Amino acid sequence: SHSSSSVSFSVKAQSVALSQDDLKKLAAEKAVEAIRPGMVLGLGTGSTAAFAVDQIGKLLSSGELHDIVGIPTSKRTEEQARSLGIPSWPSTHPRIDLAIDGADEVDPNLDLVKGRGGALLREKMVEAVAEKFIVVADDTKLVKGLGGSGLAMPVEVVQFCWKFNLVRLRDLFRSLGGKAYVTDNSNYIIDLYFKEPLKDGFAAGREIGKFEGVVEHGLFLGMATSVIIAGKNGVEVMNK
Numbered sequence: 001s002h003s004s005s006s007v008s009f010s011v012k013a014q015s016v017a018l019s020q021d022d023l024k025k026l027a028a029e030k031a032v033e034a035i036r037p038g039m040v041l042g043l044g045t046g047s048t049a050a051f052a053v054d055q056i057g058k059l060l061s062s063g064e065l066h067d068i069v070g071i072p073t074s075k076r077t078e079e080q081a082r083s084l085g086i087p088s089w090p091s092t093h094p095r096i097d098l099a100i101d102g103a104d105e106v107d108p109n110l111d112l113v114k115g116r117g118g119a120l121l122r123e124k125m126v127e128a129v130a131e132k133f134i135v136v137a138d139d140t141k142l143v144k145g146l147g148g149s150g151l152a153m154p155v156e157v158v159q160f161c162w163k164f165n166l167v168r169l170r171d172l173f174r175s176l177g178g179k180a181y182v183t184d185n186s187n188y189i190i191d192l193y194f195k196e197p198l199k200d201g202f203a204a205g206r207e208i209g210k211f212e213g214v215v216e217h218g219l220f221l222g223m224a225t226s227v228i229i230a231g232k233n234g235v236e237v238m239n240k
């Protein structure tokens with residue numbers, strides 16, 4: 001019958017698995033709903049944040065959004081914003097209403113590891129002053145404890161004698177690590193790999209920050225005001 005075929009169609013449609021990119025896009029577009037005309041926006045970096053920037057561009061060109069300014073957190077995002085016609089004047093806006101960005105790890109307290117895309121310094125500067133900071137991610141980013149993903153935690157260090165810091169960081173965490181690449185700020189990234197989740201992220205952040213020549217690290221603690229996670233069963237918003 002017609003009705004049963006429409007049911008089987010809808011069941012079929014639901015059973016089409018959403019890709020990880022679909023989920024990233026869902027989370028990103030949900031966050032963009034929080035944007036109001038007149039806002040100064042922190043524009044994140046990475047594949048998930050890029051979906052948010054795309055959506056902002058679309059809403060601007062359709063006229064649904066206007067009078068916003070974006071503060072891009074990387075050269076990559078700056079190029080994307082420019083190509084979409086999103087106005088951005090980073091140096092003239094000391095306040096940011098809302099930042100939207102991805103994350104590498106999200107723990108149950110909404111603390112984060114970020115920066116695998118290498119943009120952690122600019123991201124942290126922007127997200128620390130933002131009135132609201134919405135994190136967007138697919139559910140593969142959820143961890144019980146920070147450092148638990150087995151993926152790299154980046155630390156940005158000045159190039160001069162960077163090996164001093166490589167050795168100190170490895171010793172501090174009894175972890176593996178190596179130099180990864182040069183950042184937008186002409187520093188190096190040292191990627192650290194933890195053997196187990198950090199017991200105390202705040203203590204770890206303080207210890208890392210004590211080393212001379214460390215510019216910033218990828219632990220973003222107490223900064224997110226909400227996290228939007230997209231998974232197979234829908235989009236979940238977690239608020240601080």
Ligand code: 5RP
Pocket residue numbers: 044045046047048049101102103104113114115116117118119120123
């Ligand atoms: C870049 C970041 C990214 O937000 C993080 O790496 C997540 O990236 P993606 O959305 O591509 O998974 O912190 O410095």
